[in-house]
Amino acid sequence: MTYLFIGGTEIIFVLFVVVLVFGADKLPEIARGLGKGMRTLRDATNDIKHEVTKSAKENNVIDTEVTKNINEELNKVKDDLEDFTGSLKRDM
Missing domain, CATH: 1.10.287 (Helix Hairpins)
Known part of the structure; x- marks a missing residue:
């Protein structure tokens, strides 16, 4: 841990x-x-x-629609990064 x-x-x-x-x-x-x-x-x-x-x-x-779209994209990238690091942790 x-x-x-x-x-x-x-x-x-x-x-x-x-x-x-x-x-x-x-x-x-x-x-x-x-x-x-x-x-x-x-x-x-x-x-x-x-x-x-x-x-x-x-x-x-603030344009709430633009910020909402940016947040969605950031969450997608974050999820992809977590998936990638998860596979790295399992391989080690």
């Missing part, structure tokens, strides 16, 4: 060091704080994206 170029053993080692530094009793509190922070960041980015999109639509800057 590899996630962001970090293997399973490295993740376990990092978790072990975190437990040693902060202690097992503080981990739920730290995780809760990180979760709240990530939620706040995601909500803020969604609000900004919504406001920019709304403003662009009001000023006729």
Whole structure:
């Protein structure tokens, strides 16, 4: 298992060091704080994206049909790339 170029053993080692530094009793509190922070960041980015999109639509800057077509093409390319990398992973 590899996630962001970090293997399973490295993740376990990092978790072990975190437990040693902060202690097992503080981990739920730290995780809760990180979760709240990530939620706040995601909500803020969604609000900004919504406001920019709304403003662009009001000023006729965005052509939703063109963006929809571009998104469809990007999704097709992404699917093709995932199919290709999937076959590479199976061959290795």
